[in-house]
Amino acid sequence: MAVSTTVTEAPLPGAYRTRIGVELKEFFRQREGVTFTVLFPVVLLLGLGSVLDYDIGAGVDFSQYFMAGVIAAGIVGASLQNLGIYIASERADGTLKMLRGTPMPASAYFVGKVVQVLAVAAVTIVLLLVVGVLVYDIDLPSAADWVTFLWVALLGITACTLLGIAVSSLAPNRRSASALISPAALLLEFVSGVFMPFGNLPHWLQVVSSFFPVKWMAQGMRSVFLPDALQVDEPAGSWELDRVAIVLAVWCVLGLVLCVRTFRWQDRGDR
Template sequence: MTTTSARPDVALPSLASVYRTRASVELKEFFRQRESVVFTLLFPVILLVVFGAVLDYDIGNGVTFTQYFMAGIIAAGILGASLQNMAISIATERSDGTLKGLAGTPMPRSAYFVGKIVQVLVVTVLIIVILLAVGALAYGVDLPSGSDWFTFAWVATLGSSSCTLLGIAVSSLAKNGRSASAMVTPIALVLQFISGVFFQFSQVPTWMQTVASFFPLKWMAQGLRSVFLPDFLAAQEPAGTWELGRVALVLGLWCVAGLVLCVATFRWQDRGTP
């Protein structure tokens, strides 16, 4: 007599489980790369320490430059964790065949983007927490209070979202990670110089202010200045106010534009690859 044994059906993992696994992979890969950790996570902290020690002067009515600089360096840190990080890492994974390999697996393609978004979120939160701690403990920076924390949260969220989407879109313009770094890093540095990160925005030439206003970094830095600086300094902004409504509108429009560009340009493999 012969017997047959039925193989039990193997249950597929849930979508949430796949998302968690992919997010864990992205975080492990990021923190194993020392260059990425130093450049993305520690570089803004180093800048804060250096500028805070060298340029800790009074810009008026007892407000120090370090207090002013805190908003800009947080905005720059968010830009690095999102736009620069995404553009370089995705371009690298496309050129070395990682994306092509992932696209050929049963993993839902959405899991890849969820993993990247979680990575940006975790790194961004770490950057913000470290910068706030160093600023408050080492340089006496006054932290936001009350409803300012809500403003801080939505400005950082919209800014990070828009820059993440732009980073994913920009990654398709580069051939590999090196070319992406060579392309994105100079642009990011220029934007930081003209967007009120390293200098008071009122000291930036008017034509540079106009150029900066076309990009999300300027609006992110302006929104964050509103939570770190007293209201009388709003008079030094181009419009004489913090323009929080316009900050939300511009960053929201950049989120939409970034999403459209992602859908239109994203590729799982290099052009011409069979």
Template sequence: MVTVVDAPRRTLPSIAAVCRTRAGVELKEFFRQRESVVFTLMFPVILLLVFGAVLDYDLGSGVSFTQYFMAGVIAAGILGASLQNMAIGIATERSDGTLKGLAGTPMPKSAYFVGKVVQVFVVTVALVAILLVIGVAFYGIDLPSGTDWLTFAWVAALGSAASTLLGIAVSSLARNGRSASATVTPVALVLQFISGVFFQFSQVPTWLQTVASIFPLKWMAQGLRSVFLPDALAASEPAGSWELGRVALVLGIWCVVGLALCVRTFTWQDRGNR
């Protein structure tokens, strides 16, 4: 008589474990790509160093341009780490077949997006920390204090969330990573110029201020200015105040719009291959 011994059943990893693994993969892939690291992390740093050295003048109330620019360059850095990074990276993975391959594995599709969100979070925190250290060390930037740090946190978090969702949605408009870069980067640069990143927002023509107000970058930069600048400079804002309530509302709306666009437009393979 032969006794048959059942083979031990293999336990599938939990969703949490899969998400952790995917997040680790996303971080390793990002930091191994020199181009992505240089563009996402170093480009804002170079902007801060160059503009801080060249445009060193007083805006009034004892505030230097570099103090004003700090809010803008952080907002622009968050946009680059989220919207630009997601749009280009996902479009590239779609065109080279990576997304199609992942979709055919047992991995929960949600783990892919969790990995992307963790990547954006880690890169954003690293970028903000580097910019703050350089700002303090080279230009004597005054850091936020007290509850301003809370404002800093929620503005950066909401802005990053909105930009990440928009980046995922925009990735579906491009056929490959190269076309995504050519499409997204010029738009991002234009938004930076009209959103009060490179110079005071009050110096932007009124009609361009209106255009900038449609997009999240302007509101993210405005919210961050409220924690780096004295209240006296709020008078130079279009509404004469920081409008933090409206900042939260607009960024929250963009999160909802971005999520809806992701659900509607995201695909796991090129449109031509479906």
């Protein structure tokens, strides 16, 4: 209830700053959320990087390869999983209905969520890079590759954020949202080459994953962290960065359409 009072009393322009502050404080004060969303990818990197210590090819070890995938997984966790679960929870406990009844503009709620996703994703990525460099001596991208890293990350975050908002309407509460969204996201990451070389997956799984944004986000990240010699292992024999941009952009548009058509401020049973 304190949240609604704060937003109600804030001047209209200040409602955006207030909502952003609320979203950031609420997330980083929840140990469960921080542990699962921010630290889980780091644990994955430490665990799989230690166990799967072998050469991928061209002098690249698994840890270097896995860095691209685990960053993609971190973005999915910060956006699609995080938003899908928490928005469903806020709808179920009446928070969304309450906020809709305040003078706060609806856009302030979504701006707050977007900034939260950007902040969580940034913290996750920085932690992964630091751990990768210190523990596994990961080679960081060159100056030009950082540009690719930035646009792939931003397009991936945008697409997954919009999808997270959209899928939040599929579950009636946080428990069912977690049971639905988390396994689906994990499966999507698995078939997208996050946890193993993408070329090792059966051809039909490669085809299925190509319809979803995570595969293209992971592929774009591989172009950043891996030498060009390994692009021959990709299905098309190249990084296909132009197609990566197109598919992710299409998913941004599709995600926005889904958000507009499916988002609800209250449960269907509420009047």
